[in-house]
Every structure is written in C-alpha cells, then in structure tokens.
Amino acid sequence: MSFNNLDTLYRQVIMDHYKRPRNKGIIDEGITVDMNNPTCGDRIRLTMKTEGDKVVDAKFEGEGCSISMSSASMMTEAIKGQTIENALKLSNIFSDLMQGKEYDEEELDLGDIEALQGVAKFPARIKCATLSWKAMEKAFKED
Structure with a gap:
C-alpha cells in the first residue's frame, strides 16, 4: 500500500472514531479523572471500572x-479487558509511538491506535493525542 493510501486510511480511521466515538459516556461508580490541555482547550473526563486488577469498563x-x-x-x-499493568504498558508504547519510536508489530497489534502514529510529525498535536492516556495513567498511579 502506498504512503498516500495509508495516510488516507489512517485519516479515515481517526475521523470514524471522532464522528462515532466508542465508549462515550460516564460510569457512575468507579474511577474518575478530569484532565485538560490548556494549550488548545481539549478536556476529558475519563471514568473506569475495575475488578481486581482488570479494567472491565472505560468511558469518556x-x-x-x-x-x-x-x-x-x-x-x-x-x-477494556486488560489488566491495569497491561493498560499502563500500552500507554508507554503509545507514548513511544508519539515520539516517533518504532514498536514490534508482531509482538503487539495496536489496531486502530496505529492510525495516530502520524501525529508524531506534529509536536503541537502530541498533547492532544496523549490527553486520555495521561488521564488513565494518573488514575492508576494515584489509585
């Protein structure tokens, strides 16, 4: 697949999640973290429900x-469905991806998340992409 076709596909994946977000809403009982990006005005409320060491639900x-x-x-x-430890590992991998670092695609399939790798080329947008991930990290590191 050519770079232009891949770029177009990634843009389509991003817009699909933007126009039809998965897990939009609030979980009444669970962990809640509010974060914002004062640079651009993005804000998020992340709510998660855990059972033991597993994330059973997550909404925003x-x-x-x-x-x-x-x-x-x-x-x-x-x-969702991951252990807290694996969710935090995934966050570290995503952070590396935002810094333009490679990851082992055979070891880990990032699925739709891979569509965000192009954000690394736009440093001003990295905070936008990492906002929800930082909220998740904050929730589990304070919990």
Whole structure:
C-alpha cells in the first residue's frame, strides 16, 4: 500500500472514531479523572471500572479536536479487558509511538491506535493525542 493510501486510511480511521466515538459516556461508580490541555482547550473526563486488577469498563466525555477525541475512543477500546499493568504498558508504547519510536508489530497489534502514529510529525498535536492516556495513567498511579 502506498504512503498516500495509508495516510488516507489512517485519516479515515481517526475521523470514524471522532464522528462515532466508542465508549462515550460516564460510569457512575468507579474511577474518575478530569484532565485538560490548556494549550488548545481539549478536556476529558475519563471514568473506569475495575475488578481486581482488570479494567472491565472505560468511558469518556469531553470536548476537543479530532485527534484528542478519537484517541480517547481508541484508548478506551484498547484497555477494556486488560489488566491495569497491561493498560499502563500500552500507554508507554503509545507514548513511544508519539515520539516517533518504532514498536514490534508482531509482538503487539495496536489496531486502530496505529492510525495516530502520524501525529508524531506534529509536536503541537502530541498533547492532544496523549490527553486520555495521561488521564488513565494518573488514575492508576494515584489509585
């Protein structure tokens, strides 16, 4: 697949998550973290329910750009059913991806999250993409 076709596909995945976000809403009982990006005005409320060391549900509400909101949608999809430890590992891998670092695709399939790798080329947008991930890290590191 050519670079232009791949770029177009990634843009479509991002816009799909933006226009039809997965896991939009609030979990009444569970962990709640509010975060914002004062640079651009993105804000998110992440709510998660855990049982033992497993994330059984994750939802978000907020306002922001397509990168911020689609990243939150992708992140909540990715962490549901994961252990907290694996969710935090995934966050570290995503952080590396945002810094332009490679990851082993055979070891880990990032699914739709891979569509955000192009954000690394735009340093001003990295905070948009990582907002929900930082909220998840904050929740589990304070918990």
